[in-house]
Amino acid sequence: MSSQKRALLAIDMQNDFLDERGAFAKRHRDARELVETLGWVVSAARQQGDLIAWVSSTYGVATGAPAALHGQTHTSGPCCVAGSWGAALYGPVAQLPEPHDVQVDKHWYSAFRDTELHARLQAAGTNELWLAGAATNTCVLATAAEARRLGYAVTVLADVTTAGTLGKHERALHELAAAGIPSRSWADVLGAGRFELGGLGEGTTLVCGALDGCVGAATFDALEAEVAWSAMHHRGGVVPRLVALQGDRQPDGVEPLYRHPADEQPALRPWTPTVDRIRRAVEAHVGHPMNHALIQLYRHGKDWISEHSDKTLDLVRPSYIVNVSLGQRRTMVLRPKRRDGEDAIQRIPLVHGSVLRMDLETNRRWFHGIKQEADRQPRISLTLRHIGTWWNSSTGAVWGVGAPSASRAEAEARAQARAARPAAQRELEDRAEAEQMLRLFRDENVDPNFDAAAYRPGFEVRDLQLLNDKPVTAAR
Numbered sequence: 001m002s003s004q005k006r007a008l009l010a011i012d013m014q015n016d017f018l019d020e021r022g023a024f025a026k027r028h029r030d031a032r033e034l035v036e037t038l039g040w041v042v043s044a045a046r047q048q049g050d051l052i053a054w055v056s057s058t059y060g061v062a063t064g065a066p067a068a069l070h071g072q073t074h075t076s077g078p079c080c081v082a083g084s085w086g087a088a089l090y091g092p093v094a095q096l097p098e099p100h101d102v103q104v105d106k107h108w109y110s111a112f113r114d115t116e117l118h119a120r121l122q123a124a125g126t127n128e129l130w131l132a133g134a135a136t137n138t139c140v141l142a143t144a145a146e147a148r149r150l151g152y153a154v155t156v157l158a159d160v161t162t163a164g165t166l167g168k169h170e171r172a173l174h175e176l177a178a179a180g181i182p183s184r185s186w187a188d189v190l191g192a193g194r195f196e197l198g199g200l201g202e203g204t205t206l207v208c209g210a211l212d213g214c215v216g217a218a219t220f221d222a223l224e225a226e227v228a229w230s231a232m233h234h235r236g237g238v239v240p241r242l243v244a245l246q247g248d249r250q251p252d253g254v255e256p257l258y259r260h261p262a263d264e265q266p267a268l269r270p271w272t273p274t275v276d277r278i279r280r281a282v283e284a285h286v287g288h289p290m291n292h293a294l295i296q297l298y299r300h301g302k303d304w305i306s307e308h309s310d311k312t313l314d315l316v317r318p319s320y321i322v323n324v325s326l327g328q329r330r331t332m333v334l335r336p337k338r339r340d341g342e343d344a345i346q347r348i349p350l351v352h353g354s355v356l357r358m359d360l361e362t363n364r365r366w367f368h369g370i371k372q373e374a375d376r377q378p379r380i381s382l383t384l385r386h387i388g389t390w391w392n393s394s395t396g397a398v399w400g401v402g403a404p405s406a407s408r409a410e411a412e413a414r415a416q417a418r419a420a421r422p423a424a425q426r427e428l429e430d431r432a433e434a435e436q437m438l439r440l441f442r443d444e445n446v447d448p449n450f451d452a453a454a455y456r457p458g459f460e461v462r463d464l465q466l467l468n469d470k471p472v473t474a475a476r
């Protein structure tokens, strides 16, 4: 007997239920998104050593008086006829099964009735089941109820199941709850373990469980207490989250400089212990330094960040932008900037302790944002970056990848020359620079082909404060 304890049942992911030409294809959830999410769930479950069982229907086989069949199998019109296109796995789902997975063909709503599923699960030592697929109010419901009678601990994955309408889906989840069968988001169920999902955006990866040892249940509270939170303003208003900056601040006042369209930035402070521990673990994970953290507290579900691209003026190339999430799960929406991008939206669950490693090509070609979500508890995110621009807070000198000066010596000489010019002239020059920097930020925000070379020769203004009395047009 194997040591397998959990199994994921993927139920009726067939053309007749999911393809728009299928017999019963009207589903409340977009089939493309459902399949993509199922792919992530299958991948995560495999990495955690779980058994995957593919349950498919063949209808028109069960016989008996129509009244006796009612509510137990499909009786109205042809559907999932043996060998037909309608019975085949839907499009990309066909790529997901592997030879060692369990495959079961059923003729009733319940996947356990007249099948070898129970015997296969018992042989594998399975005692816990996660259910995904279609339809929540028929086959998922019947399978869950029978699984419970058979003694399995059952969870229905609420965001990887689908029904004819949202109402039917929700009523089925209520019925399941009344029968003692919980429904949860797949991310809350699987996110406690270790797994990695690739193929997000262009080359972005979500890793869960990667920071074990430095992120635990108490990490959120530790961060909330040790970080000096402040409000940040943009376009004259307060952004809907609290923020803080930490980084490699040196004793002589030199610090990494990350510029983006905000009216002002909080002061960059030295690393606090928990942030430092996490960023060191992230450095080991990505294989390059992380010398700057934007730390954000989403106090409740109304706090959010609009869809945007990060500004790469000051980033070392190549490098990753990493988002570490602590506290309650929120969803990152990735949306391609191309015009037909609506169809390709990815909703990535940022669970406690997860590391989203975003490559610069994803940042260039996709928007990312965190939408408002009702009833959310607080979340803290650490956006870690490898900054290649430096600022001397004592002299105002700026050098590195986002500045005209490559070296500190050159930057200090330029800062001295600038200080010698009349104040009015300096302000004019700074304003022109800030306006040009803002124009490029706006371009980078929306253009999927934006070339960071457009930032050359770089900028010496530290922020956009000078433009405060003018309307700021870049989105963030």
Ligand SMILES: O=C(O)CCC(=O)C(=O)O
Pocket: 294, 296, 305, 310, 323, 324, 368, 369, 370, 381, 382, 383
């Ligand atoms: O909170 C997050 O994980 C996302 C933050 C973000 O997109 C940003 O700071 O640019």
